[in-house]
Amino acid sequence: MLVFEEKKAIRHPANEEECYVFVSRVSGSDGVISCKYKTVPLGIDDQQAKPDIDYVPVEGTLSFVHGEVKKAIKIKVLKRENADEERDEIFGLKLYDAEPAAVKISKKDTALIEIVTDAEKKKQAEALTQLLERINKEERITWGQQFKDACILHPTKNEDGEIEDVSALEAVLHFFSIGWKVLFACCPPPHWGGGIPCFLAAICFIGALTAVVGEIAGAMGCVMGLKPGVTAITFVAVGTSLPDTFASMMAARESDTADSAVGNITGSNSVNVFLGLGLPWVIAVIYSK
Numbered sequence: 001m002l003v004f005e006e007k008k009a010i011r012h013p014a015n016e017e018e019c020y021v022f023v024s025r026v027s028g029s030d031g032v033i034s035c036k037y038k039t040v041p042l043g044i045d046d047q048q049a050k051p052d053i054d055y056v057p058v059e060g061t062l063s064f065v066h067g068e069v070k071k072a073i074k075i076k077v078l079k080r081e082n083a084d085e086e087r088d089e090i091f092g093l094k095l096y097d098a099e100p101a102a103v104k105i106s107k108k109d110t111a112l113i114e115i116v117t118d119a120e121k122k123k124q125a126e127a128l129t130q131l132l133e134r135i136n137k138e139e140r141i142t143w144g145q146q147f148k149d150a151c152i153l154h155p156t157k158n159e160d161g162e163i164e165d166v167s168a169l170e171a172v173l174h175f176f177s178i179g180w181k182v183l184f185a186c187c188p189p190p191h192w193g194g195g196i197p198c199f200l201a202a203i204c205f206i207g208a209l210t211a212v213v214g215e216i217a218g219a220m221g222c223v224m225g226l227k228p229g230v231t232a233i234t235f236v237a238v239g240t241s242l243p244d245t246f247a248s249m250m251a252a253r254e255s256d257t258a259d260s261a262v263g264n265i266t267g268s269n270s271v272n273v274f275l276g277l278g279l280p281w282v283i284a285v286i287y288s289k
Contacts, residue, residue: 001027002035002095003106010113012077014087019075021093021111025064034063035098037073042092049089049115054078077115089115141189150181
């Protein structure tokens with residue numbers, strides 16, 4: 001039996017001239033067999049690919065020698081003068097008249113070929129455009145705008161472009177965290193000075209919060225009668241690592257890759273370890289000398 005290797009429609013990029021359609025020989029490979037093939041019009045109205053305009057029509061005989069199980073039919077797809085033009089045309093390739101008579105052709109004797117705009121190139125161009133828009137938007141952010149963004153809660157747009165209203169949970173979380181948002185809005189905008197002032201200010205804030213968490217944990221441990229070691233691995237660890245966990249989870253959900261989440265985890269662990277353990281050891285060594 002002769003069948004098309006591709007079970008679904010063949011989506012061929014419009015920027016590639018040569019389209020290959022593979023035909024397979026199944027249920028045996030003995031003897032010499034053949035079948036005829038030709039391109040046929042499919043689709044309706046503007047979606048129908050036009051011969052000699054969208055593609056070069058082909059017609060011929062496909063032969064399999066003894067032991068051969070796969071052959072390719074080449075069809076030339078014609079490019080448009082405007083390479084960036086959106087394309088979505090359909091035509092078919094039909095198999096018929098198999099020889100000898102014992103050879104059968106699959107019920108799906110016509111392959112559907114769809115000429116489409118280069119999806120990968122289009123996706124890369126859209127990603128670049130979004131990146132440039134994001135960079136321009138960030139460069140327009142001022143220190144005052146950061147405080148406004150920290151106080152305002154507004155609907156957001158999801159990946160499909162649909163507007164999502166503010167949920168009750170988001171409103172409650174915003175209410176309880178608005179003080180922290182306003183506090184951290186004191187960091188300089190990221191595009192100032194190549195991001196160095198923002199980085200240094202963020203490190204200072206993290207150090208201050210770590211000190212506050214340590215003092216609160218120490219007071220709670222003293223009141224509850226816990227040993228310093230137990231306090232360190234419970235209240236301090238939870239107070240410093242749990243927010244990082246949620247931040248990494250949010251970064252993983254909102255990003256196409258895990259780069260942001262991995263960077264956040266690595267950075268937070270480095271800050272926690274270096275500031276929490278390394279810095280006290282350095283101070284102790286210097287003091288002992």
